[in-house]
Amino acid sequence: MNSEEEFYDAETGICLSAEQCNEFYVCVCVFRTTLPAPMFSRNDFSVWGFLKKCIGMELSKITMPIVFNEPLSFLQRITEYMEHTYLIHKACTLSDSIERMQLVAAFAISAVASQWDRTGKPFNPLLGETFELTRDEEGYRMISEQVSHHPPISAFYSESLNQDFSFHGSIYPKLKFWGKSVEAEPKGTMTLELSKHREAYTWTNPMCCVHNVILGKLWIEQYGTVEIVNHSTGDKCVLNFKPCGMFGKELHRVEGHIQDKSKKKHQVIYGKWTECVYSIEPKVYEANKKAEKKSGGDSKKHNAWPKKALSVTGGDDADEMPDVQETVTMIPGSTLLWRVAPRPPNSTQMYNFTNFAMTLNELEPGMIGVIAPTDCRLRPDIRAMENGDIDTASREKERLEEKQRAARRERAKDEEEWSTRWFQQGKNPYTGASDWIYKGGYFDRRYPHLPDIY
Numbered sequence: 001m002n003s004e005e006e007f008y009d010a011e012t013g014i015c016l017s018a019e020q021c022n023e024f025y026v027c028v029c030v031f032r033t034t035l036p037a038p039m040f041s042r043n044d045f046s047v048w049g050f051l052k053k054c055i056g057m058e059l060s061k062i063t064m065p066i067v068f069n070e071p072l073s074f075l076q077r078i079t080e081y082m083e084h085t086y087l088i089h090k091a092c093t094l095s096d097s098i099e100r101m102q103l104v105a106a107f108a109i110s111a112v113a114s115q116w117d118r119t120g121k122p123f124n125p126l127l128g129e130t131f132e133l134t135r136d137e138e139g140y141r142m143i144s145e146q147v148s149h150h151p152p153i154s155a156f157y158s159e160s161l162n163q164d165f166s167f168h169g170s171i172y173p174k175l176k177f178w179g180k181s182v183e184a185e186p187k188g189t190m191t192l193e194l195s196k197h198r199e200a201y202t203w204t205n206p207m208c209c210v211h212n213v214i215l216g217k218l219w220i221e222q223y224g225t226v227e228i229v230n231h232s233t234g235d236k237c238v239l240n241f242k243p244c245g246m247f248g249k250e251l252h253r254v255e256g257h258i259q260d261k262s263k264k265k266h267q268v269i270y271g272k273w274t275e276c277v278y279s280i281e282p283k284v285y286e287a288n289k290k291a292e293k294k295s296g297g298d299s300k301k302h303n304a305w306p307k308k309a310l311s312v313t314g315g316d317d318a319d320e321m322p323d324v325q326e327t328v329t330m331i332p333g334s335t336l337l338w339r340v341a342p343r344p345p346n347s348t349q350m351y352n353f354t355n356f357a358m359t360l361n362e363l364e365p366g367m368i369g370v371i372a373p374t375d376c377r378l379r380p381d382i383r384a385m386e387n388g389d390i391d392t393a394s395r396e397k398e399r400l401e402e403k404q405r406a407a408r409r410e411r412a413k414d415e416e417e418w419s420t421r422w423f424q425q426g427k428n429p430y431t432g433a434s435d436w437i438y439k440g441g442y443f444d445r446r447y448p449h450l451p452d453i454y
Contacts, residue, residue: 029137031359035071037388038349042067066394070120070351071386073376075131075144076360077122078156078171081190082133083356084110085140087338092164092194097233098266101258104192104201105228105237105269106277106337109254111190112205112222113340116252116274117352119210119218123382123397125154126404127418128451130374132442133360136161143442147420149404153188155423155436166193170423170436184208189428189435200430203228206241221251222273231430234261239269257282269337271328278334288331361386372447378454400454407451421450 084107091103125146134141142158147170155170171188186205193200206224223243229236239256252272257265258279268285271277330336344355363377376382381396411418422442428435 029135032362033344033355033358034346035350035353035358035386037386038346039351040388040390064121066381066385066390066397068121069123069385070118070353071382072122072357072361073125073129073131073379073382074122074152074173075125075129075146075154075156075376076357078144078154079131079133079142079360080114080354080357081111081167082135082138082140082142082158083114083354084338085135085138088165088167088192088194089139089160092160092196097197097199097230097235098258098260100194100197100199101201101228101230101235101237102267102269102279102335102337104230105239105256105258107192108190108203108205108226108228109239109269109271109273109277110338110340112208112273114354114357115208115222116220119220120351123376123379124152125376126379126400126453127408128374128421128453129376129379130372130422130442131376132371141443143422143438145420145422147423147425147436149408153436155438157423157438163195165195167191168438180212182210184210189431189433191428191430191435197232199230199232201228201230202428202430226256229430235259236261237269241273270331274340276328276339277337278328278330279337280331280334284333285331370445372442372450374450374453380454404453407453 087103087107087110091100091107094100094103127146127149129146130144132141132143139161140158141161142156144154144156147153147155151172153170153172155168157166157168159166167190169188169190171186174185174187176183176185185207189202189204191200191202203226206222206226209221209223211219211221221244222241224241226239226241227236228239235258237256237258239254242250242253242255244251252274254269254271254273254277256269258267258269259265265282267279268282269277269279270285341355343352344350344358347353350358361377361382363383367377371377379396379400381393381400384390384393384396410416420436422439423436424439426435426437427433
């Protein structure tokens with residue numbers, strides 16, 4: 001592979017961007033770049049007064065005040081995985097499985113990039129709620145459904161418009177409050193199938209922790225091991241999302257390697273999930289690490305940081321956010337696989353949304369009557385919050401939650417089981433784990449017997 005031509009010129013920053021990927025799809029659409037109203041202030045709300053009752057509890061089982069939310073449903077938040085779909089399109093064109101794995105790894109890392117600074121909680125989807133997104137200009141469409149309420153499980157399925165790939169999974173987000181932080185474990189398997197190459201990749205997402213929910217500046221870290229497996233070739237990519245650590249040096253950093261079925265290492269992956277990801281030959285990477293160690297590395301920066309480990313439990317002090325290293329230091333000979341797009345200038349006034357997130361709840365002309373009546377664009381509480389009407393949003397949220405409880409009581413009375421519309425429970429064909437499989441039919445635009453959830 002020619003790194004300068006196939007992916008990026010790492011020295012100049014010339015890259016295969018989402019815009020350049022329109023060579024595949026020529027339709028260009030214009031989406032909104034702002035929300036109808038700016039984010040409201042949370043200063044007058046006592047976060048501790050509410051959260052002190054929730055320490056150690058699973059937050060998905062607790063009705064949260066709307067002050068914690070951002071104006072998107074969790075189904076829409078899942079859709080943000082698709083922001084960098086051009087990486088999958090590019091992977092489909094490559095003949096070498098290791099090169100394809102590099103881009104699949106970049107896609108898996110990029111899928112969590114939008115979470116940086118997104119400290120608002122998405123709305124819990126109502127049972128039966130759906131969200132669809134069709135992006136002709138990016139060559140894909142996606143449908144998701146809330147298939148279970150207790151436990152909360154969201155299932156999604158996306159596919160390219162030219163049948164090159166499908167990407168699907170189900171997510172059971174477990175959230176726990178630990179006194180100073182909220183920890184989110186996104187249980188569930190992601191599956192990417194590249195039809196041309198007859199390949200299937202699976203992985204799970206890293207853990208996420210929001211620090212200082214009571215006191216101090218909110219900040220987010222991702223940590224844990226992500227293992228991407230190519231079930232067709234036996235290739236594997238092992239990624240380590242590094243926790244912040246005592247000195248803060250590792251904040252946002254991700255590092256790993258790609259190996260074949262004989263466990264021979266072919267490439268090292270390194271970078272930051274908030275910024276960019278590179279690949280490099282292992283021997284070059286190791287030589288660079290040895291040279292860094294010999295020269296002393298960043299020891300001076302280490303000593304400048306307070307000797308206090310960050311934790312998710314205990315203590316009254318805030319977990320101070322470490323100084324973030326401005327950029328990833330590129331090792332000569334590296335190939336830049338992915339770089340995050342800058343956020344819009346008004347992002348901090350708009351719940352720290354990305355450009356992509358800003359478009360997700362937009363109700364475009366002609367959508368009503370085409371999208372399903374269960375689509376979360378039609379949720380009145382989210383719509384009111386987006387419009388800046390917090391009182392109406394709070395009332396509507398309470399009304400919808402009570403309506404859902406009443407429907408559940410009615411089903412129990414009639415001994416009626418809830419029936420999902422677009423997904424069915426089964427086994428993941430590659431891992432054997434429990435999963436929700438798309439039944440098909442949503443985009444036929446026939447919506448019989450859909451529940452009245454709003």
